[in-house]
Amino acid sequence: MEKRVIFKGWLLPLLLLMPQVIITAVFFFYPAGQAIWQSLFIPDPFGLKSQFVGLGNFEFLLGDPYYRASFVTTAIFSGLVTIFSMGIALYLALLADRLIKGAGTYRTLLIWPYAVAPAVAGVLWLFMFNTRVGVVSWYLGLLGYDWNHVLNQTEAMGLVVAASSWGRISYNFLFFLAGLQAIPRSVIEAAAIDGARFWTRFRTIVWPLLSPTTFFLLVVNVVYAFFETFGVIHTITGGGPQQATTILVYKVYSDGFVGQDLGSSAAQSVILLLVVGLLTVIQFKFIERRVHY
Amino acid sequence: MVESRGTGLWLTHAGLIVGVLIIFFPIWLAFVASTVTQTEITQPPMPLWPGDRFFENYRDALVSGVNAPVARMLANSLVMAMGIALGKIVISLLSAFAIVYFRFPGRRLFFWLIFLTLMLPVEVRIVPTYEVVAGFGMLNSYSGLIFPLIASATATFLFRQFFLTVPDELAEAARVDGARPMRFFWDILLPMSRTNIAALFVILFIYGWNQYLWPLLITTDPSMNTIVMGIKQMFPSGDDIADWPVIMATSILAMLPPIIVVISMQNLFIRGLVDSEK
Numbered sequence: 001m002e003k004r005v006i007f008k009g010w011l012l013p014l015l016l017l018m019p020q021v022i023i024t025a026v027f028f029f030y031p032a033g034q035a036i037w038q039s040l041f042i043p044d045p046f047g048l049k050s051q052f053v054g055l056g057n058f059e060f061l062l063g064d065p066y067y068r069a070s071f072v073t074t075a076i077f078s079g080l081v082t083i084f085s086m087g088i089a090l091y092l093a094l095l096a097d098r099l100i101k102g103a104g105t106y107r108t109l110l111i112w113p114y115a116v117a118p119a120v121a122g123v124l125w126l127f128m129f130n131t132r133v134g135v136v137s138w139y140l141g142l143l144g145y146d147w148n149h150v151l152n153q154t155e156a157m158g159l160v161v162a163a164s165s166w167g168r169i170s171y172n173f174l175f176f177l178a179g180l181q182a183i184p185r186s187v188i189e190a191a192a193i194d195g196a197r198f199w200t201r202f203r204t205i206v207w208p209l210l211s212p213t214t215f216f217l218l219v220v221n222v223v224y225a226f227f228e229t230f231g232v233i234h235t236i237t238g239g240g241p242q243q244a245t246t247i248l249v250y251k252v253y254s255d256g257f258v259g260q261d262l263g264s265s266a267a268q269s270v271i272l273l274l275v276v277g278l279l280t281v282i283q284f285k286f287i288e289r290r291v292h293y
Numbered sequence: 294m295v296e297s298r299g300t301g302l303w304l305t306h307a308g309l310i311v312g313v314l315i316i317f318f319p320i321w322l323a324f325v326a327s328t329v330t331q332t333e334i335t336q337p338p339m340p341l342w343p344g345d346r347f348f349e350n351y352r353d354a355l356v357s358g359v360n361a362p363v364a365r366m367l368a369n370s371l372v373m374a375m376g377i378a379l380g381k382i383v384i385s386l387l388s389a390f391a392i393v394y395f396r397f398p399g400r401r402l403f404f405w406l407i408f409l410t411l412m413l414p415v416e417v418r419i420v421p422t423y424e425v426v427a428g429f430g431m432l433n434s435y436s437g438l439i440f441p442l443i444a445s446a447t448a449t450f451l452f453r454q455f456f457l458t459v460p461d462e463l464a465e466a467a468r469v470d471g472a473r474p475m476r477f478f479w480d481i482l483l484p485m486s487r488t489n490i491a492a493l494f495v496i497l498f499i500y501g502w503n504q505y506l507w508p509l510l511i512t513t514d515p516s517m518n519t520i521v522m523g524i525k526q527m528f529p530s531g532d533d534i535a536d537w538p539v540i541m542a543t544s545i546l547a548m549l550p551p552i553i554v555v556i557s558m559q560n561l562f563i564r565g566l567v568d569s570e571k
Contacts, residue, residue, distance in 0.1 A: 003461065006394055007474040013395035017403055020388040020449065027422060027444035028410050034421035092312045098305045108559060109313045115551035116320075117503035117521045123544050124319040127326065133537060135322060138337040169316060174563060227417070231505035235525050249417075256420040257510065265420050272417045 035273070038266035050263075057267035066243060067251070067268070074247040077161060078225030085165040086217055089172030094202075096173075097180040107177060114170040118163075119231030125163035126236045149237065153244035156237045160245050163236060164229045172217055179213030180206070219283045226275065248272055320548070327351070327542035334537045346538065354542040359527040360515035363543050369435075369512075370502055370519040371550070376439035377501030378494050381448050386486070389452035390478055394464065407446040423510055433514045442507060448493055451568055455489050456482065492565030495558050499551045520547040 039057050041050035061067045092110065096103045116124075128136045129149060137147040149155040183206060191201050207214075230249050233239060239246035239254055246254065252272065256265030322341075326334055329344035354363045391397075392404055422441050431437030459482065467477040508522040518526060524543050528535045555562050 003393055003457070003464070006396055007464075007468070007477075009395065009474070010397035012474060013391035013397045013400075016387040016391035019384040020407065020446075021403065023384065023440060023444045024407060024410055024446075027425065027441040028418075029406070031418045031421035031425055034424070035418050038421065088312070092309060095305050095308045095312075098301075099309075102306075106309050106313065108556065110316065111559070111562075112552045112555050113316055113320075115499055115503075115555040116548045117505060117551075119503075119505040119521050119525065120544050120547050121319075123524050123540070124323050127537070127541065128319060128322060132534070133334050133337055133339065135338050135341075166316065166319065171566070174566065178567075231503075231521070234505070234509070252417070253419065253506065257423075262420060269417050269420065276417060 032273070035266045035269040038262055039270045042263045053263070057263045058271070061264060061267055061271070069243065070246050070248055070251045073157075073243075073245065074226065077157065077164075077229075077245070077247050078222050080157075080161045081164045081168065081225040081229070082218060082221040084161065085168035085221060086172050086176075086214070088165070089169045090176050090214075092169070093173050093176035093180055094206075096177055103177070103181075107174070110173050111170045113167055114174075116167055117231060118167055118229055119235050121163050121167040122160075122232040122235030125159060125166070125232075129159055151241055153241055156241055156245050160229070160232050160236050164225060164232045167232075168221065168224060172221065175213055175217055176210070179210050183209045216283075219279060223276075223279055226272075226279075248275075320545075323541045323544050326537055327545050329538060331534075331536065331538055335534060350538040350542045351546070354539045354546065358523075358543070359536060359539065361518055361523065363520065363523070363546060365516055366518050366520040366523045366543075367546060367550075369438075369517060370521065370547075372435050373438045373504070373508070373519055374498050374501035374550075376435060377442050377504075378497035380439060381443040381445075381497055382490055382493060384443065385446075385448035385452050386483070386490075389449050389456055390482065392449075393453055393456040394474065394477075407449050410444065410446045419506065419510060426511055432511050433517045437511050438504075438508060438517075438519070442501065442504065448497070451493060452486065452489065455486060459485060488561070488564070489568070491558070492561045492568060494565075495554055495562045496565040498554055502551050 038050075040052060040054060042053050042057065043050045092106075096106045096110075099106075113121075126134075128134050129147060131137060131148050131150055134147075140147045147155060149159045187205055187209075188201055191205055196204070226247070227249055229247070230253065233245055233247060233250050234253075237245045239250050248268065249272065252265055252268045255261045255268065259265075325341060325343050326339065327350050328347040329340060330346055333339055333344065355367075356362055356364065358366070388403075388407065392400060392407075426432060426437045426441060429437075431440075463481055464477060467481060472480070503521055504519070505522050508519045509525075512518050512522070515523075515526070520543065524540060524547060527540050527543065
């Protein structure tokens with residue numbers, strides 16, 4: 001789409017663009033280019049010289065069992081976060097959608113955890129399950145279950161998944177509720193008159209009509225789990241125990257800043273860049289489809 | 294409405310209330326912990342009802358904190374969040390105006406360059422961005438906290454979409470009346486964009502406030518810590534017991550501003566969320 005009416009001149013628009021162009025060039029394109037460039041080198045231990053290794057960093061990464069494990073960890077983590085946060089949100093949205101009055105109140109009560117930063121959510125969950133003072137872990141102990149996410153890999157994963165999903169429920173709830181409320185009442189009522197019970201109506205009418213929302217949320221939540229949960233992991237487990245919760249973004253950080261392995265960290269950035277690109281393409285394809293829906 | 298009378302209605306409310314309570318629980322617990330003494334927490338189970346140390350704990354946190362006074366960290370977060378929100382809105386409004394209302398050499402190229410930045414979160418390019426910021430001597434500074442996070446095009450894209458829906462007649466009329474471009478921008482386009490600006494502001498404020506990784510990297514000086522990243526720094530290394538009441542008071546303080554923004558501007562918030570994802 002283009003404007004029919006435009007203003008004349010070329011100096012003014014260039015001046016207007018300048019702030020954004022400069023900031024983007026300095027803080028975006030240059031660093032992104034650097035990431036790609038550095039991924040082709042291995043710096044010597046003193047940081048004085050770099051040796052060109054071509055795709056060596058990538059070859060090493062793909063052969064590195066820790067990196068492959070981190071891929072698997074990321075897949076499990078984002079899969080679980082997506083399923084839990086979307087599942088619970090859909091359940092609550094279905095309930096709220098049944099109400100004639102009061103859906104708005106529940107929406108107010110449910111949306112504000114969106115405002116809680118992932119890192120703060122991490123601290124809250126860490127506090128509940130802390131091995132020494134946590135309330136939940138203490139009551140679990142009463143029941144005879146010895147909770148220790150500092151040592152147990154499964155429990156550590158469970159905890160970061162719970163904390164990450166918790167903060168995400170409100171976002172998904174909002175979109176699911178909007179999607180449900182956009183489904184024409186008459187269709188559902190007609191089905192109900194024909195004798196379709198709740199579950200049948202859900203399976204044959206609501207779920208198919210909700211699928212654009214569901215698919216959109218699927219992509220957005222995977223992106224969230226990949227990139228925005230760093231705060232949760234860093235506050236709760238620090239990637240441990242034994243790297244059991246080291247997702248890809250966390251590994252870029254820990255290899256680059258803690259381990260100072262710049263070449264490898266840069267190569268990991270480039271791989272993540274490809275992942276983001278792929279997810280963006282999927283999202284755009286989907287949006288195109290939704291326009292014609 | 295189908296099946297929402299009698300018992301079904303009560304079951305629906307019950308289900309929702311249980312959901313709300315479960316989601317509230319972690320925050321309730323944090324609030325309780327921020328009002329009791331350290332001893333009450335370290336001898337589990339801690340109470341589930343607030344104690345009487347509310348003022349003492351919050352005063353301790355705000356005035357002295359652990360590494361830096363929390364009041365200072367709150368101020369840093371406020372500067373960062375406002376800087377990101379306002380900075381991004383200003384540069385995006387200007388460049389969207391240029392891209393939509395002018396034809397000039399390189400316009401397509403600029404559009405695509407800006408559009409490309411939609412794809413890359415800061416988490417992916419942290420090491421080189423850190424080097425750039427360090428090279429400018431912007432570590433431990435507000436500009437270092439703000440600039441790298443406004444280098445993205447989401448807002449530009451949004452304003453572009455909005456400007457395209459503004460009727461051509463308005464620009465036409467302005468031009469016939471002899472208004473220069475910037476006058477049209479100030480007197481017509483900007484007032485028309487008010488709602489979009491406000492909605493975007495809500496989203497960007499929360500985005501800026503909740504940043505974690507970036508402040509963690511570039512603020513080594515505790516007096517420059519933002520509150521969200523500062524909480525983790527309050528935990529002692531090694532086996533010492535953390536000062537839970539103060540840490541939990543800080544957590545509550547850290548989530549309060551964005552929660553107030555979300556609840557008081559709920560409609561703008563929802564609008565911004567829907568806009569920025571489409």
